[in-house]
Amino acid sequence: MANNLLKQKQCYFCANSIKEIDYKDAKNLQRFLSSYAKILPRKKTGTCAKHQRKLARAVKRARHMALIPYTTR
Amino acid sequence: MKRAEQRGPTMQHYEALIIISSRITEEELPFVVDKIFGIIKKNGGTITKNENLGKKKLAFSIKQSRYGFYVLIEFNLTPEKYHAIEKDLGLMEEVIRHQILKIREKTERDLERERMLERSAALRLQEEEKKEKKMGATPVSTEKTEIKKEEKAAAPPKKKISLEELDEKLDKILDDDMIK
The missing domain is CATH 1.10.287 (Helix Hairpins)
Incomplete structure (x- = not known):
């Protein structure tokens, strides 16, 4: 999984031409989180700067609505 | 653009995601949703979309409940009334968490x-x-x-x-x- 992410060179959102990241889509956000539910750095996911900002916002919104955890025990 | 003219330049499109406590039974859910509709309509809003996302397990327990009903409502509203709705939703006992966001209306x-x-x-x-x-x-x-x-x-x-x-x-x- 981690290896797979490292290999990715292109931003996932650019490649799929996603303009706005939906915070309700928890499954999709999960792939940008570490096993401790922290947001993974751009280096690991290959996300571009623009989408990383949008992603961070979406993750925080999803956390507030209990769609993804703030942290795992 | 036509739509924006229809709803007037002062209207803003919002999207609200609301978690309703699982202490309410499935049969009572429509009444709670109606109550929320009432709040929005009272403040002059018009509902454009209502979607029940179903009962989901919360990532962490909120107010001692592990499950919640997720309800998604899209509506148009004058921005001045936003705070009134926010406050009313916060006061509702059945609503354990809510989030209202400005969004671009989909054409x-x-x-x-x-x-x-x-x-x-x-x-x-x-x-x-x-x-x-x-x-x-x-x-x-x-x-x-x-x-x-x-x-x-x-x-x-x-x-x-x-x-x-x-x-x-x-x-x-x-x-x-x-x-x-």
Whole structure:
């Protein structure tokens, strides 16, 4: 999984031409989180700067609505 | 643009995601949703979309409840009334958490674009899965590999054509967006 992410060179959102990241889509956000539910750095996911900002916002919104955890025990 | 004119320049499009406590039974849920509608309508809002996302397990327990009903409501509202709705939702006992966000209203073109994207994504996934299966299945006997080769030759062209077509259509739509 981690290896797979490292290999990715292109931003996932650019490649799929996603303009706005939906915070309700928890499954999709999960792939940008570490096993401790922290947001993974751009280096690991290959996300571009623009989408990383949008992603961070979406993750925080999803956390507030209990769609993804703030942290795992 | 036409829509924006219809609802007046002062109206803003909002999206509210509301978690309703699982202490309320499934039968009582419509009444609670009606109550929320009442709050929005009271403040002069018009509801454009209402979707019940169903009962979900919360990532962490909120107010001692581990499950919640997720309700998604889209509505138009004058921005001055936003705080009133926010406050009323906060006071509702059945609502354990809510989030109201300003969003861009989806036009027909957006919806069309989304559908296309979904379809092409699904196709791509299928192809990847096929590839993985082929990679994973190491040749055990020569007969099997031969059969697979035949399959390979037969199957991909159809898929590729449809993918290319989809891509073309997608490009067109994207180009249109750029021009606009």
